[in-house]
Amino acid sequence: MFRNDKKTQKGAAAKAAPGQAPKEGEVKVPIETDDATADVADGTAQQAKPAADQKDQELSPEEEQRLTEEAIRRGEEAADDDLKADAERLRAERDELQKKYDSVADDIAAAKKEAAEAVDRLTRTTAEWQNFRRRTAQERERERERAAEKLVLSLLPVIDDMERAIDHANSTAGDNEQLKQFVEGIDQVHAKMVSTLQKQGVEVIDPAGQPFDPNAHQAVGRTENKDVYDETVDQVYQKGYRMGGKVIRSAMVTVTYGGPKRPAPEAKDKADAKSSDDGGAPQKDAGSANSTDAQ
Numbered sequence: 001m002f003r004n005d006k007k008t009q010k011g012a013a014a015k016a017a018p019g020q021a022p023k024e025g026e027v028k029v030p031i032e033t034d035d036a037t038a039d040v041a042d043g044t045a046q047q048a049k050p051a052a053d054q055k056d057q058e059l060s061p062e063e064e065q066r067l068t069e070e071a072i073r074r075g076e077e078a079a080d081d082d083l084k085a086d087a088e089r090l091r092a093e094r095d096e097l098q099k100k101y102d103s104v105a106d107d108i109a110a111a112k113k114e115a116a117e118a119v120d121r122l123t124r125t126t127a128e129w130q131n132f133r134r135r136t137a138q139e140r141e142r143e144r145e146r147a148a149e150k151l152v153l154s155l156l157p158v159i160d161d162m163e164r165a166i167d168h169a170n171s172t173a174g175d176n177e178q179l180k181q182f183v184e185g186i187d188q189v190h191a192k193m194v195s196t197l198q199k200q201g202v203e204v205i206d207p208a209g210q211p212f213d214p215n216a217h218q219a220v221g222r223t224e225n226k227d228v229y230d231e232t233v234d235q236v237y238q239k240g241y242r243m244g245g246k247v248i249r250s251a252m253v254t255v256t257y258g259g260p261k262r263p264a265p266e267a268k269d270k271a272d273a274k275s276s277d278d279g280g281a282p283q284k285d286a287g288s289a290n291s292t293d294a295q
Helices: 002-016 035-059 062-170 177-198 265-277 285-292
Strands: 202-205 218-226 233-238 240-243 246-249 252-255
Touching: 062 240, 062 246, 202 265, 202 285, 218 233
Parallel strands: 218 252
Antiparallel strands: 202 240, 233 252, 240 246
């Protein structure tokens, strides 16, 4: 009995302090335990472990639902994370493409602006060139006209002398056939010279019987004549000339006075039309009739 008590005490001591370390100066003495007690403890542990595993395997429906919902939640979170990552990647790609597009758009806008400026410069240059060519052509034409005008003005006194000589010879020739033939030759030369000048744009101003025009006629005298309209050219002392629409020399004439006032152009046209309807001929100026007879 005493031996058994010792064994019991030794086992209790081993159970009470199995993991205590010996203090300094103490001697650790191995304690012999009963093999039966150790075997009982091992069996109890082995029986407890399968029970715990069986408890873990056997879950309640609420626990299974909770675990399922947890798994679904984690899967959705993972899917959301993946979608967010893809969205961020696509957003970054979109931003990069937008930057490239903006850069290309700026380049296109700059190119269009440069092209528009080039077209504007070309248009301005073309217009300036055309204006320059027009001005140059006009200046050349004016120079040519001035040169031709000087030549014509230098020839006009010669033509005047020829006309005076022809008029004098016709009035004094009488029955002299040789003189008449000579005058006819001079008259042909005069006509040829005048025709040559007309080809160069020179027009003869011979206003006998026409209304007086102060822009083309120079009055050197007045003649009273009640049979024609007032201010009608009576005689032409010197013919005038017009070149390119410009009067280069006015005609020297005498002007009538004392006759009826000349009607306005519209009133005269209506009067002429009425005379034509009545079967009568329109009234002509006496000076014009005299000029026709002289021709």
